[in-house]
Amino acid sequence: MKPAAFGYDRPLDWAAALGLLVQGARPMAGGQSLGPMLNLRLAMPEAVADLRHLPGFAGVAVRDGVVRIGAGTTHAALEDGAVPGRLGAILAGVARRIAYRPVRNRGTIGGSLAHADPAADWVAVLPCLPGDAVLLGAAGERRVPLSRFVLGVFETALAADELLLAVEIPVLPEATRWGHWKFCRKPGEFSKATACVLAVPGAAPRAVLAALDAGPCLLDDAAALLRAPVEEAARIVAGLALEDPWRAALAKRALAQAAEMAA
Amino acid sequence: MKRDVTLTVNGLLETVRVEPRTQLAEVLREELRLTGTHLGCEHGVCGACTVEVDGAPARSCILHAGACAGAVVRSIEGFAEDAVMVALREAFSAEHALQCGYCTPGMLVVARDIVLRLPGADAVRVREELAGNLCRCTGYQGIVHAILRVLESRR
Numbered sequence: 481m482k483p484a485a486f487g488y489d490r491p492l493d494w495a496a497a498l499g500l501l502v503q504g505a506r507p508m509a510g511g512q513s514l515g516p517m518l519n520l521r522l523a524m525p526e527a528v529a530d531l532r533h534l535p536g537f538a539g540v541a542v543r544d545g546v547v548r549i550g551a552g553t554t555h556a557a558l559e560d561g562a563v564p565g566r567l568g569a570i571l572a573g574v575a576r577r578i579a580y581r582p583v584r585n586r587g588t589i590g591g592s593l594a595h596a597d598p599a600a601d602w603v604a605v606l607p608c609l610p611g612d613a614v615l616l617g618a619a620g621e622r623r624v625p626l627s628r629f630v631l632g633v634f635e636t637a638l639a640a641d642e643l644l645l646a647v648e649i650p651v652l653p654e655a656t657r658w659g660h661w662k663f664c665r666k667p668g669e670f671s672k673a674t675a676c677v678l679a680v681p682g683a684a685p686r687a688v689l690a691a692l693d694a695g696p697c698l699l700d701d702a703a704a705l706l707r708a709p710v711e712e713a714a715r716i717v718a719g720l721a722l723e724d725p726w727r728a729a730l731a732k733r734a735l736a737q738a739a740e741m742a743a
Numbered sequence: 744m745k746r747d748v749t750l751t752v753n754g755l756l757e758t759v760r761v762e763p764r765t766q767l768a769e770v771l772r773e774e775l776r777l778t779g780t781h782l783g784c785e786h787g788v789c790g791a792c793t794v795e796v797d798g799a800p801a802r803s804c805i806l807h808a809g810a811c812a813g814a815v816v817r818s819i820e821g822f823a824e825d826a827v828m829v830a831l832r833e834a835f836s837a838e839h840a841l842q843c844g845y846c847t848p849g850m851l852v853v854a855r856d857i858v859l860r861l862p863g864a865d866a867v868r869v870r871e872e873l874a875g876n877l878c879r880c881t882g883y884q885g886i887v888h889a890i891l892r893v894l895e896s897r898r
Contacts, residue, residue, distance in 0.1 A: 481785035487744075488763035488809025508810075515805025516786035518764070528763070530810050556799065580875025581856065583787060585799040586806070667874035 483518035487527035494643070497529055498618055501641050505529040509537075509552055509591030512583045513600075531643070538588070545651045546611070551590020551644045559584060567609075567652040574605050574660060580668045590644045593629065596636045596695075597670075603630050604674040604690030605660065607698050610683075611649035617642040627686075632695040655681050659741030661734045662691065673730035677702055677742040685742070689716070689735055692727060702739070709739035750814045752777070753821030763809030768792045770808055771818050779819035779848050783877070790876030793849035794818045800856050819848035827855050830896065834889035842880035850876050854890045858897065866891060 489505060491497035501507060506525035508514050509532065517523040531537055537552030540562045547563055559575035561568060578584055578592075578601045592602045593613070606613075607630060612623040615638060624637045626647060631637060638644060662674040671691040679685035679702075687702035697720065699705065705712040713735035722728040749758045752775060759774040766785070771777040771794070783791035785804045792803040795817040803816075822828040831854050834840070841847045850873075857864055857872050864872070869890050870883070878886060 482766070483764040483807065485744075485762060485764055488807070490809075490812070511805060511807075511810060512787065512802075515802070515807070518807070519766075519785050519805060528809070532810070580790065581872060582790065582793050582800040582802055582853065582875060586796075586801050667871050 481519050484521055484524045486518070486525055488530065489527060490530045490533055492533055492535075494534060494616060497531060497534060497643060498616070498641065500527070500529040501643065502618075503527070507531055507594075507643060509588040509594075510554060510586040511591075512579070512587035513591065513595045513597060536645075542651065546648050547651060548614075548646050548648045549589055550646050551594070552588045553590070555579075555584035555587050555589065555592075556581065558589065565651055566654050566656050567649060570609075570652070570656075570658050570660075571605075573658075574601055577601065577662065577667070583668075589647065593647070594636055594638060594644045596630045596632075596634050598633050598693055598695060599670040599672075599674075599691040601662070601671070601674065604662070604671070604688055604696055605676050606630075606647060607690075607696045608676045608678045608686050608688040609649050610680070611647060613637070613647055614645040615642045616645045621645065623648075627698055630695055633693070635695065653681055657685075657742040659738035659743075661737040661741065663730045663734055672727060673734040675731070675734040675738040677705065677735075677738045679706065679742050687735065687739065689720075689731055692720070692722060692731060705735070705739045706743050709736040709743065712736075713739065748808050748812045750811050750816060752816045753818060759808070761808045763807060765808040767794070767796070767803035767806040767808065767811050767816065770811065771803065771816070777818050777820050781845050781848055783845070788875075788877070789846070790849045790853065791846050793852045793876065795821075795852060800852050819851060822851070822855070825855070827858055827893070830893045831855060831858070831889065834892040835886070838885045838889040838892060840881060840885040840889040841878075846876060846878045846880075850878065850886060854886070854893075857890055858893050862894065862897065864890075864894060869894075 505527040539550045555575040606626045613629040657679040659677040662671040674691040677687045685702040687699040690696040717732045781791040783789035787805040
């Protein structure tokens with residue numbers, strides 16, 4: 481349970497951080513996923529680039545109706561209301577159920593998203609929200625819609641020499657409806673099935689089903705799911721042809737539950 | 744390769760010569776002889792090693808020495824005179840909230856955070872907040888009662 485030896489660097493500006501990536505360093509935000517992986521020797525990087533001290537890495541700013549959440553913003557900050565309004569309430573509700581408070585104090589929204597563990601909470605929730613991931617590479621910034629950032633199991637739109645700077649999500653109207661449900665064997669454990677449903681007034685409702693040992697499954701038009709949660713959830717999950725009937729049952733129930741909450 | 748890492752532990756500036764991969768818990772236990780911090784699972788699940796880092800509870804097993812340079816750490820020894828911790832220690836004793844004591848340092852650090860951060864917490868919330876700290880002796884009943892006792896005494 482002790483890590484293999486690794487080098488440690490603490491870049492103080494973004495150019496230095498990108499330079500370390502080119503040299504093969506493993507980027508680390510809060511280290512709450514990478515830390516255990518190092519101890520278990522599931523990860524044995526030559527070097528770790530600690531991103532926590534980069535300028536602007538953590539923090540929330542609202543400008544022109546868009547909330548920009550620095551990648552290094554902790555789950556605990558979001559749980560404690562760092563983001564205002566309806567969107568903030570949604571994010572706080574999700575954050576509160578991530579792992580345990582001592583983990584949330586260091587774990588970050590960007591680290592979790594970039595790590596792309598299929599059971600992670602932000603991997604399930606952010607694809608359901610409008611907005612973009614902001615990526616930084618040697619050529620500058622580029623944006624990827626949150627719905628297309630996570631591509632699969634531990635797989636994202638990030639290139640090997642890019643870092644996640646922030647997520648940007650438009651302020652949501654107060655009348656936005658939201659449902660989120662996950663099954664964990666005990667509070668804080670990795671989810672066995674997570675679903676969320678977002679209904680913004682005037683836009684087609686969206687849903688995501690996740691934590692199924694695959695990337696998040698995005699449903700672009702969840703109107704039928706909102707009308708008949710139980711029947712539609714059964715139909716959608718049947719279409720995924722999950723092998724394990726227990727996981728399929730959890731997925732169905734999570735999706736129906738989230739839809740009922742958002743209805 | 745070993746290098747000097749300087750951090751503040753229980754109010755004292757300390758410099759230790761360790762590898763970047765050394766766990767913070769090992770820095771505390773092996774280098775500084777602060778053996779109140781216990782290592783259990785060593786992958787962030789059991790909560791035994793929880794200490795305060797930069798003012799908030801954190802796992803000291805998945806935090807490595809390199810990342811701790813400049814950190815302000817408070818281990819269980821650093822809470823000896825803390826009023827909330829004194830009340831929690833008395834309540835843990837009165838409510839039989841420990842038997843072997845292995846989980847207790849981590850339990851106390853999290854319990855103190857619950858008392859200060861969630862003054863209105865009820866038994867259900869206390870149990871939810873304790874989900875990240877495993878105890879194999881007490882069945883948790885005594886721990887929950889002890890925390891509720893301190894919460895109620897402060898209302």
